[in-house]
Amino acid sequence: MNNRQMQLVMQMGAGYGLDQGAWRMPGADPAALTDMDLYVEFARIAERGKIQMVFIADAPVLNADISFQPPTYPLEPLLALTAIARATERIGLVATVSTTFNHPYNVARQLKALDILSHGRAGWNAVTTSTALAALNFGEEVPDRRERYERAHEFIQLVEALWGSWGEDALVLDQTTGIFANMDKIKPIHLSGKYLSSRGPLPIPPSEQGQPVIFQAGGGNEGLDLAGKYASGVYANPYDIPGAKAYRQMVRSRAQRFGRNPDDIKILPGLIPSIASTEREALNRRKQLDQYLADLEGRVSYLGAMIGIPLSYRDIDQPIPGELLRHAHMTQDPRSERVLQLALKGLTVRDILAHGVINYHPVITGTPEQVADFMEEWFLAEACDGFAIQPDISFDGVAVFVDEVVPILQKRGLFHQEYEGATLREHMGVPYKYGR
Numbered sequence: 001m002n003n004r005q006m007q008l009v010m011q012m013g014a015g016y017g018l019d020q021g022a023w024r025m026p027g028a029d030p031a032a033l034t035d036m037d038l039y040v041e042f043a044r045i046a047e048r049g050k051i052q053m054v055f056i057a058d059a060p061v062l063n064a065d066i067s068f069q070p071p072t073y074p075l076e077p078l079l080a081l082t083a084i085a086r087a088t089e090r091i092g093l094v095a096t097v098s099t100t101f102n103h104p105y106n107v108a109r110q111l112k113a114l115d116i117l118s119h120g121r122a123g124w125n126a127v128t129t130s131t132a133l134a135a136l137n138f139g140e141e142v143p144d145r146r147e148r149y150e151r152a153h154e155f156i157q158l159v160e161a162l163w164g165s166w167g168e169d170a171l172v173l174d175q176t177t178g179i180f181a182n183m184d185k186i187k188p189i190h191l192s193g194k195y196l197s198s199r200g201p202l203p204i205p206p207s208e209q210g211q212p213v214i215f216q217a218g219g220g221n222e223g224l225d226l227a228g229k230y231a232s233g234v235y236a237n238p239y240d241i242p243g244a245k246a247y248r249q250m251v252r253s254r255a256q257r258f259g260r261n262p263d264d265i266k267i268l269p270g271l272i273p274s275i276a277s278t279e280r281e282a283l284n285r286r287k288q289l290d291q292y293l294a295d296l297e298g299r300v301s302y303l304g305a306m307i308g309i310p311l312s313y314r315d316i317d318q319p320i321p322g323e324l325l326r327h328a329h330m331t332q333d334p335r336s337e338r339v340l341q342l343a344l345k346g347l348t349v350r351d352i353l354a355h356g357v358i359n360y361h362p363v364i365t366g367t368p369e370q371v372a373d374f375m376e377e378w379f380l381a382e383a384c385d386g387f388a389i390q391p392d393i394s395f396d397g398v399a400v401f402v403d404e405v406v407p408i409l410q411k412r413g414l415f416h417q418e419y420e421g422a423t424l425r426e427h428m429g430v431p432y433k434y435g436r
Contacts, residue, residue, distance in 0.1 A: 006379055006415050007233075007266045007386030007428055008406075009094070010046040010398060011055045012039060012080075017393040018272055020069045021292030028395050033074050040087045042398045049402030050419055052427040053092030053123060055235075055388060056080055060101060061134035068294040078110050085118035092424035094123035094215055094233075100148055101129055101138045104158035105198050111212045112163055112204045120208030120423035124159075125215040125235065126226070128152045147195070149222035154193035156214065156230050157436060161189040163211040164435015165201030209423035210434035227265065228254025232430040235388055236269045237360050239334040244269055244383035264430050266385040270361030271375070274392045275400045279366045286354035286365055289392060299358055300349060306336045306357070307343070316349045361390065368404035375405075376414055 015032035016022040023030055032038050043054045056077035064072065077095035085093055093114065097107050107124075115122035128148040129135075135142045143151065167185025174180075189200035216223065216231035227234045234251055238244035244267075252262035274289075276282035290296055297313040304311030307328040311320070320328070320343050328343065330336045335357050342352045356363020364371045378384050391397025409415035420426050425433075 009388040024292040047091040055094040058096040096125040098129040099152040099155040108159040108162035115207040122212040271387040372408040
């Protein structure tokens, strides 16, 4: 049996699932966008499968035309996770919160409150928002990349200092003497930086795990520094094993540079399972989803650009003509190799798209065993420490993954049978931490 075991995240996708067309699929509830009962149900199903955490991504902006598709980020994640926290017992609760358009004191207070009420199950995905439309919502401009990441370092340090501003044994609660807390152990932090400052302290004691777990999802050298210095979990988007291994090693090396144990950082690439009893049924499911996309015509053009040839929507149900295919080639896009492989098999353009080759995470279109095989191959190759599961359709995809894929992983010794403890840190196998 393999001693190393996967970390799994279940990502909540706007109530419908990751795919834009999921809201129109037969069986989907069109009102799922704001149905908190559904979010809770999905989290409970994930908890039944012993999945370590649920994750709600976010951007503080309506960033798409929603005439024919739902918004990507409908609900404020901390509020949604608060509802989930009260209806679950063990599963971790991770929210994206921006370091660009917030203040450290508010974020520290809100996340620590979630950590307290969930008994140590909260996590924070710290992102450096760079969307111009988001900036307009706050009456600001987007800082340049250097400033965003400098600000992020200050932001995280302030948040951690505020989390630790209340001593771990400061709360006394002695009704006989009337001493509620030891104020000698509750101190202001008095920290100022180039961009941010805060006096503190917070009015909240530590949770069972000390403080929330920090996650990160940025790229480039700046993102690697942020992950290596602060994060215990990293959401990543490699498309193949060599790329995933290289990225994981870069993060681990950066952690060592900052004096940390690289095993205390879990790399969790995104994975989109589209599961059915046969590969053909799964492909048909993807084709139906694609048919509901508002931008399917644009995706055909994009597919052509990925392999350097022009493609027309009117030919979507035909294989790529041989005279065109002779000019096709791999581009800098890491997904282009997969496109060429499928095209050379004679698949139609629609079938190529149905394999999910345009998605920024690998799409596994097939049976539960095929999904488990993919996960096992990446994991045993040490390309990752687990996966962020993003079901194409939530209303059935969450339960199918939990009930049909998880047992296979458990039987193979790749995934745990039970939670390791009560807190998110215990689930992830990362050290207790409190303050800076």
